[in-house]
Amino acid sequence: MSHDTLAAPPRKTNEPAREPVRAPRRARHWSRRANPVAGLGAFVWLVIVLIPIYAMLSASLTGADKALTGNPLKPPADPTLDNYNTVLTSGFGHLLSNTAIVAVSVVGIVLALSIPLAYVTVRTRDRWSNAAFRLFLLGVAIPAQAVVVPLYLLIAKLDLYDTLLAVILPTAAFAMPVSVLVLVGTLRDVSEDLYEAMALDGASPLRMLFQLTVPLAKGGISTVVIFSALQAWNGFLFPLIFTQSDGPRVLTLGLFNYVSQFGVNIPALLASVVLSGIPIFTVYLVARRALIGGLMGVGGK
Amino acid sequence: MTVAVEKAPTAEKREGRREKRPAHHAHRAGRPHAAWALPGVLFFTFFAVVPMALALYLSFTSWDGLGDPVPVGLDNWRKLLDDPRMTQSLWLTVVLTAASWVFQTVIALLLGVWAAGRQRNRAVLSAIFFVPFLLSSTAIAILFYALLDPNFGIIQRDTLGSQSGAFLAIVFVGGWQFIPFHTLIYQGGARQIPDVLYQAAAIDGAGRYRQFFSITLPQLRHTITTSTVLMVVGSLTYFETVLILTKGGPGTDTAILPYLMYEAGFKTYDFGYASAIASSLVIAATGLSLVLVRLTGFGTMRSTREGM
Numbered sequence: 001m002s003h004d005t006l007a008a009p010p011r012k013t014n015e016p017a018r019e020p021v022r023a024p025r026r027a028r029h030w031s032r033r034a035n036p037v038a039g040l041g042a043f044v045w046l047v048i049v050l051i052p053i054y055a056m057l058s059a060s061l062t063g064a065d066k067a068l069t070g071n072p073l074k075p076p077a078d079p080t081l082d083n084y085n086t087v088l089t090s091g092f093g094h095l096l097s098n099t100a101i102v103a104v105s106v107v108g109i110v111l112a113l114s115i116p117l118a119y120v121t122v123r124t125r126d127r128w129s130n131a132a133f134r135l136f137l138l139g140v141a142i143p144a145q146a147v148v149v150p151l152y153l154l155i156a157k158l159d160l161y162d163t164l165l166a167v168i169l170p171t172a173a174f175a176m177p178v179s180v181l182v183l184v185g186t187l188r189d190v191s192e193d194l195y196e197a198m199a200l201d202g203a204s205p206l207r208m209l210f211q212l213t214v215p216l217a218k219g220g221i222s223t224v225v226i227f228s229a230l231q232a233w234n235g236f237l238f239p240l241i242f243t244q245s246d247g248p249r250v251l252t253l254g255l256f257n258y259v260s261q262f263g264v265n266i267p268a269l270l271a272s273v274v275l276s277g278i279p280i281f282t283v284y285l286v287a288r289r290a291l292i293g294g295l296m297g298v299g300g301k
Numbered sequence: 302m303t304v305a306v307e308k309a310p311t312a313e314k315r316e317g318r319r320e321k322r323p324a325h326h327a328h329r330a331g332r333p334h335a336a337w338a339l340p341g342v343l344f345f346t347f348f349a350v351v352p353m354a355l356a357l358y359l360s361f362t363s364w365d366g367l368g369d370p371v372p373v374g375l376d377n378w379r380k381l382l383d384d385p386r387m388t389q390s391l392w393l394t395v396v397l398t399a400a401s402w403v404f405q406t407v408i409a410l411l412l413g414v415w416a417a418g419r420q421r422n423r424a425v426l427s428a429i430f431f432v433p434f435l436l437s438s439t440a441i442a443i444l445f446y447a448l449l450d451p452n453f454g455i456i457q458r459d460t461l462g463s464q465s466g467a468f469l470a471i472v473f474v475g476g477w478q479f480i481p482f483h484t485l486i487y488q489g490g491a492r493q494i495p496d497v498l499y500q501a502a503a504i505d506g507a508g509r510y511r512q513f514f515s516i517t518l519p520q521l522r523h524t525i526t527t528s529t530v531l532m533v534v535g536s537l538t539y540f541e542t543v544l545i546l547t548k549g550g551p552g553t554d555t556a557i558l559p560y561l562m563y564e565a566g567f568k569t570y571d572f573g574y575a576s577a578i579a580s581s582l583v584i585a586a587t588g589l590s591l592v593l594v595r596l597t598g599f600g601t602m603r604s605t606r607e608g609m
Binding site: 035038039041042045046048049050051052053055056059073109112113114116117119120121123124126128129132135136138139140141142143144145146147148149150151152153154169170172173174176177180205206209233234236237241251252253255256258259266269270272273276277280281284288292295296 | 332333334335337338340341342344345346347348349350351352353355356358359366408411412414415416418420426428429430431432433435436437438439440443444445446447448450453455477480481482485486488489509530533534537538540541545558559562563566567572575576579580582583586587589591
């Protein structure tokens with residue numbers, strides 16, 4: 001008997017498995033078969049995406065003296081790295097490390113504050129946590145521009161003007177609403193049964209958070225990390241208004257200053273843009289799947 | 302994937318425990334106290350909500366950024382209503398947002414749906430499509446500032462010097478930057494449409510275009526609203542693009558609201574007036590968010606939770 005039952009399942013599962021696996025695959029092909037018009041459209045967009053990037057790379061390799069004579073679409077006659085040299089020797093590393101400090105701090109603050117918040121929102125259903133969630137729901141649409149004047153006053157009163165903290169704190173605050181929404185969405189998917197099981201084990205809420213919720217919410221957490229890191233990386237308005245000196249200058253503001261510093265030296269300007277893209281492009285190459293998967297989830301809900 | 306793998310052992314454990322102990326304690330035990338939300342709420346309140354209230358207060362004062370704000374009653378608001386630049390700016394902001402929405406939604410939706418299919422080269426193309434999104438708004442504005450330079454650039458004429466040229470440039474640059482992101486959102490949304498729907502439609506004899514309009518579009522409605530919220534809020538932040546590309550020009554033809562506010566505050570040091578502009582931005586944004594929260598998946602997120 002044991003022999004029969006052992007032998008039967010593989011045969012049984014093997015046969016029906018063939019059709020369900022194959023059928024949807026064939027169906028997918030058939031319902032979403034190649035569409036030449038859409039393919040052509042996608043190709044046109046590809047060209048639109050690539051021309052500026054190509055022109056930027058090619059121009060950044062052109063000597064400053066030849067820049068104004070030629071068309072940026074022509075490949076440079078004798079490529080030179082001079083422009084990159086110019087940019088790297090004008091304090092680029094300092095800008096980069098400031099931006100890295102801002103990005104890491106923002107991500108840290110956002111995670112430390114948003115995870116407990118989302119956790120309470122999902123697990124505790126009293127009106128206080130509900131009110132907290134609503135606050136962030138409304139916060140999604142507050143544009144940072146709208147509060148930059150009073151924030152300027154606040155930052156000055158806190159004696160933070162012209163420091164990296166003046167950039168970090170407001171950036172983190174404005175990254176929170178979307179982070180909380182994404183996290184609440186993810187944490188809701190953690191089954192109540194699992195919490196009950198841990199409660200029976202006598203686990204404290206804190207232990208549940210770290211041993212159950214956080215490991216199961218990895219997807220949502222990585223989306224939040226990516227989202228807030230990108231915001232910190234791209235932030236321009238807060239650095240522009242809350243900092244002034246070279247010390248706390250971040251990359252985006254540095255690029256903006258290059259516009260006047262390099263003036264008509266457009267190739268050097270473009271070299272600085274290329275350099276500013278390299279760190280995040282490297283991250284993209286390494287973590288493309290996580291990055292894209294994380295951001296894709298934003299619209300999935 | 303990992304979720305499923307990790308769930309299994311814990312679930313088994315639960316079955317085991319249940320036999321030994323009664324389950325009714327579990328309902329209350331192990332719930333975090335609402336106070337856990339406090340640090341996050343306080344932080345956000347201090348850096349986002351308090352400033353909003355402060356903006357409203359400052360809009361009733363005259364303040365040069367150095368001394369103390371002096372109350373001036375409704376002066377700033379009166380000035381705002383009489384300022385022809387404000388009317389122009391408001392209109393411009395609305396038109397820019399609408400134009401960006403049309404441009405970005407049409408392309409991102411089509412690209413996203415296409416990229417959700419399984420054509421060859423799709424993965425490679427999608428990866429390349431995403432590259433513009435990796436550059437900061439500042440970097441992208443500088444890139445196009447260079448490429449649109451009348452002497453150096455691709456188009457050998459003064460695009461940014463004409464009103465329509467500057468406006469179209471901002472719409473295009475914004476799209477170039479953000480379409481990759483929205484394409485991704487639509488790709489994610491389109492992947493979640495069950496294949497059965499297409500199979501059924503095909504059996505009923507619906508063609509490709511019929512399927513797109515009768516299945517894909519309706520199924521993507523939540524994705525469209527989510528993407529729209531992000532686009533609308535995002536287009537209020539075209540500040541960098543405007544500052545670098547056109548400085549609000551030619552004249553004041555591309556001075557959108559945030560730019561007007563920046564000029565009033567940080568160029569002419571009229572912070573009271575800047576706050577009045579900012580307050581109207583907050584009012585518009587809050588109204589917009591109330592409407593959109595009702596329409597979007599964000600709203601459903603809450604109701605699903607309450608129904609649990």
